[in-house]
Each structure stands twice: as C-alpha cells, then as structure tokens.
Amino acid sequence: xxxxxxxxxxxxxxxxxxxxxxxxxxxxxxxxxxxxxxxxxxxxxxxxxxxxxxxxxxxxxxxxxxxxxxxxxxxxxxxxxxxxxxxxxxxxxxxxxxxxxxxxxxxxxxxxxxxxxxxxxxxxxxxxxxxxxxxxxxxx
Numbered sequence: 001x002x003x004x005x006x007x008x009x010x011x012x013x014x015x016x017x018x019x020x021x022x023x024x025x026x027x028x029x030x031x032x033x034x035x036x037x038x039x040x041x042x043x044x045x046x047x048x049x050x051x052x053x054x055x056x057x058x059x060x061x062x063x064x065x066x067x068x069x070x071x072x073x074x075x076x077x078x079x080x081x082x083x084x085x086x087x088x089x090x091x092x093x094x095x096x097x098x099x100x101x102x103x104x105x106x107x108x109x110x111x112x113x114x115x116x117x118x119x120x121x122x123x124x125x126x127x128x129x130x131x132x133x134x135x136x137x138x139x140x
Contacts, residue, residue, distance in 0.1 A: 002037075003138045004030035010131045013123050015087075017051075017061035021118045025111065028135050032109035037139015039111060042101040044132040047091035047125050049098035055118025068094050068124070091124035098122055106139055 008027040010020060024041055025031070031039065043050050054060040072090045079089040102119060105112040113119075121131060 001138060001140060002030070002033055003136070004028055004033075005134065005136045008133045008135055010121060010133065012128065012130050013121065015065070015123050015126050015128070017053075017064045018121045018123065019055055019061075019118045020121045021055065021111070021113070024119055024133070024135055027133075028137055031106060031111070031137045034106045034137060034139040035108055037106040037137060039104045039106050039135065039137040040101055041104070041119060042134045042136075043121070044134065045095070045100075045128075047088065047095055048128055048131050049095040049100060049122040049124070050102045051098045051120050051122055052102050052104070052113070052117050053120060054116055055113075056116055061120070064120075064122075068097075072097075085126070087124070087126050091128075094122070094124040106137055 006027050008023065010023065041050055053064070072093045074086040074090050081089045081092070123131070
C-alpha cells in the first residue's frame with residue numbers, strides 16, 4: 001500500500017463557492033502511483049467547508065451561495081456568537097451543514113470524479129483569509 005499526504009494552503013478567496021479540483025491534484029503528484037485507492041481532502045477551519053458538485057456551469061456556484069444565505073441569514077438577533085462579525089456564526093453553521101472533508105475514489109492514478117463533478121472550497125466568511133487543507137491519498 002502507498003500513502004501520500006500533503007498540506008495545501010489555498011490563497012484567500014472571496015465569499016462563495018470556488019472550484020479547487022486542479023489545485024488539489026497538483027498538490028499531490030504521488031497520486032499517479034495509486035491504481036486503486038481513496039483520497040481524502042480535509043479543511044482545517046470551522047467557517048469554510050468542502051463539497052463536491054457541478055463543475056461546468058458557474059451559475060450553480062452562485063445558486064449555492066444564494067441558497068445558503070437565505071437558509072442561514074446574517075444578523076439573526078438570536079445568535080450569541082457574534083464577536084467576530086455578523087458573518088461568523090452563519091459561517092460556522094454553513095460549514096457544519098456541508099462538512100470539513102470529502103472522500104474521492106482514486107482509479108488509475110486519478111481522482112475518479114464524475115464528468116460533471118468538481119471539488120469546491122465553500123468560503124462562508126467575507127474575509128476568511130487563506131485556507132489550509134490536508135490531502136491524503138492511499139491505495140495500491
């Protein structure tokens with residue numbers, strides 16, 4: 001069994017949903033040595049998340065942002081945690097809904113994503129800053 005792990009710092013991005021598939025693949029060149037296995041991508045933050053969805057039409061990413069902003073609004077007077085700004089508690093909730101990691105099969109040295117699938121960084125803060133990922137791939 002082969003095991004590869006790499007930390008990747010993503011540049012700061014504006015709030016929204018951003019395709020990062022190519023950055024993940026570039027950060028883990030050893031994946032080409034795995035014929036069948038698994039790749040886990042984990043984000044080390046509580047106000048940003050990861051998901052897999054449509055990779056072709058950018059309006060999908062805009063619609064994700066619209067839906068999450070309607071579902072988890074800012075400035076809710078019932079939120080107690082607001083010392084870091086009105087977007088902080090909603091960001092934690094959104095990140096908890098989507099999750100902190102994705103798992104992708106590895107097949108013949110590549111991520112076995114579907115034709116229309118891509119990995120998103122879901123930035124839920126207005127000023128989230130750079131984001132750290134740990135990418136781990138293992139298999140035969």
